[in-house]
Amino acid sequence: MFKIVHAEFIAPGIKRFEVEAPRIARKHKAGQFVILRLHDRGERIPITIENSNPERGTINIVVQSVGKTTHLLNALNAGDNILDVVGPLGKPSEIALFGNVVVIGGGVGVAMAYPTAAALKLAGNHVAAIIGARNKELVILEREMRQVSDELTITTDDGSYAEKGLVTDKLRRLIDNGTRIDLVLAVGPIPMMRAVAELTRKDHIRTIVSLNPIMIDGTGMCGGCRVLVDGKSQFACVDGPEFDGHLVDFAVLTQRNSTYRQEEERSMEEFRRHLEPRAADSPDDVGCAHGGRG
C-alpha cells in the first residue's frame, strides 16, 4: 500500500498526487515512470513521475482522467492508498551538455518533460521550453516549466491563452529563424510527437520522444510494450521509453495502442453507469492507450 499524502487538481481532469514511495523516490531520475494498480481486480497502468522528493520519501505523479482506472485514481485524495506502485521504470533521460535544447510538452506530457527539462538546465544547457494544451484551463505546470527553462512558450489550440496554435508552429518558427538547436525532446500525444519528428527530420536535428505503448509488467517480461524502432522490435519498458523520434514507426504505435479501444470504451461506460450521480470530470478521449501516460 502506498499512501497519498497530498492530492490536487491542477487542471480539469488532471490531478497531481504526492505518494509515499521511499524506495522509488530515492531512485527516480528524469524520464522514468511507475506502474500502478488500484485494487485487487485492477489493471496495471503506466503513469508519469513528475517529481520526486527523496528526503520526504515521496514521488509526485500526474494523472489525466481518461479511462476507468484513471477516473478511479483521480477520485482518491490525501490519506487514501494506492494498492501497488512499482518503479522507477524505464531508462532515465540522457542528461548531458548538448547546448541549445528545445523541450516540448503536449497536454499531460508536460509532466514527463518537466523533470528532464530541469535536469538538462542543471547540466548547463540553454533550455527553450514549449508547452501546448487544447485551451487555457488545460495548461499545466507553467510555473514549474518557467523555473527550469531559459524561455517558455505556451500554445493553445483555441488561442484562449498565450499563442494560438500548435507546439510545432513555434518549433517551425525557431527552425526557420535559423536558431541553432542541438536537441529536441518531445513528450505528448502521438500525433504531436510524430509531427515534431517530421519537422526536425530534414534538418537532422536530434529528436527524442517518450513513448507510451500498451504495457503490463513494465519489467521486460511480457513484451506487450514492443515498438518498432528502425525496423526492429524494442521494448519501451527496458529499452525506452525514450527513443530517437526519427526512427520510431508512429503508425505501428498508433495502431497497436488502439488494440483495446472497444474494451476501454466498454469499461468506461460500465464505470459511468455505476458511478454516483456526482459528476466526474470527463474530458474526451485523447487517444491514449489505456488512460496511462499521455
Added chain:
Amino acid sequence: MTTTVNPSPNPLKLRERIKLPRQHMPEQPADERSRNFTEVNLGYSAELARQEALRCLECEKPTCMDKCPVGVKVREFVRLIVAGDFLVAAAKIREDNVLPAITGRVCPQEDHCEGACKLCKKGESLGIGYLERFVADYEQRMGTIRLPAAPPTGKRVAVVGSGPSGLTVAGDLVQKGHMVRVFEALHELGGVLVYGIPEFRLPKEIVREQIDQLRAMGVEFETDVVVGKTVTIDELMEEEHYDAVFIGTGAGLPLFMNIPGEHLNGVYSANEFLTRINLMKAYQFPAYDQPMVDLRGKDVAVIGGGNTALDAIRSALRLGARKAYVMYRRSEAEMPARAEEVRHARQEGIEFRMLTSPIEFLSDGKGWLGGLRCLSMQLGEPDASGRRRPVPIPGSEFELPLSVAVIAIGTSANPVIQSTTTGLATDTRGYIQADTLTQRTSRKGVFAGGDIVTGTATVILAMAAGRRSAKSIHEYLTTDQW
C-alpha cells in the same frame, strides 16, 4: 528427519507388483474442461494413491531419486504412502523439495524420476508425480508436520524473484536459521507459477498455499520491487546489509520471429498473452479491469512446441477459440512439452500442425492479423541440439486464416540487473554467469540460478538450481569462504 530405510510395509511380491496396472489420474472430461479453467487433473484419492504406491519395486539403487534434479527420496516417501503415513511422506518430500504440490503438477516426470523407473521396462512407470501431488495436497488439507528449524544465525539473505528457484532458496535457507527476504517485481508472488502457468494446470490457490507455508516458516516477502530499478544489488548489500543475494529473476524478454507483420494487432508474445490471462484475469473483463482480445469464434494459433505454447493455446480454446492450432517447425517427437500436456491438449481438440513454420503475418487490412503464411518443413540432419534440423520444403507455402497468433519460441535475457550491478559477469547472450555446482557469480556474496542463468528451462530445473544455491549460500554464510 532421518533417511534410514525402514522394513518395507509392502505386502506384495515383486512379480505381483509388476502385474499391477498404473492407476489412472482422474480428470475432468475433455469436452467439459475445454470450456473452463478448473484444473484438468482431479488428484488421487487415498485409496488410488495406496494402490499406485504398491507398484513401487523399492529398488536397492533407486534410479528415480538419482534422476530427480532436487533428489527427492522417492522410494522412502512411496513406502510411507503404502504404510498410510501420508503426513510423514509429505515431510519426507519436503526435506528435498519445498514446493511438492507444484512439482507434483508441472514437473516433466518422464524426463526425470518416472523416466528412470524400472517399471518402464515392463510397462508404465510408477506415477511418482501423481503420488507427490497426492501427499502434498493431503498435507495441505490436514496440516503440516513442520521440519525443525535451526536456531537463528543472524545472517541476512535477499532473494530476488519469487519464482520456483527463489522460493526454493528461501525455503531451504530459512530452515537453516537465516533471515530471508524475497523481493518480487510484480504485485503477486510466485513468478512464472502465477503469470505463466494457467489455472487449469496449476491452480493459483495451490501456489498461494505453498507461499503461505514459507511465510509461516519465517520467510519475508516484499512485492512491487524491481531489483535493479527500485533498489540495486549493491544497495541491498551495502546499505540494507544483506550478507548474500540470490538472483532468480527468471525468463526475460520474449523472443519474436522477426518476420513481416509481427506488429499487427492480435499478435502476442506468450508471456503477454498468458500474463493477461493468469495474472490479470483479463478473461473475466470487465469484472477485472485488464482487457484482452475477445477470442470467441476466432481462429488462434500458437507458434512453438513447449509447455508455454500448450498453455497458451489451451487457454485460447477455453476462451472460446473456434480453431486452436499448435504450429511447430519440428515433429511431435521433438516437442519439448510434457507428454501429459500434449495428450490433454489433443483430447481437448487442439489441432497439431507439425513441421510448419510461419514466414509472414498477414494483415486483415485494418491493422489486425488476418492470416499466416507458412512453409512446410521436413526433418534433415541433426543440429547442435542433437535434434533433426527442420528444412523448408520448396514450394510448400500456404496460407491459414487466423485472427490471433501467440509466439512462444522462448525468451532472451532480461538486462535490468546485469546493467545495474557492479562486477557481475554475463555470457555473450547476456545471461548471468554462475558456477554450475555452487551457483556463485563473479560477484562475492551473489548467487544466481534458474532461467536468468540457463535461459528458458523448467520449474524443476530452476528449483534444482535453487537447492544448489541454498547449500552454497549456507556454506558461504557459515564459513565466510568465497
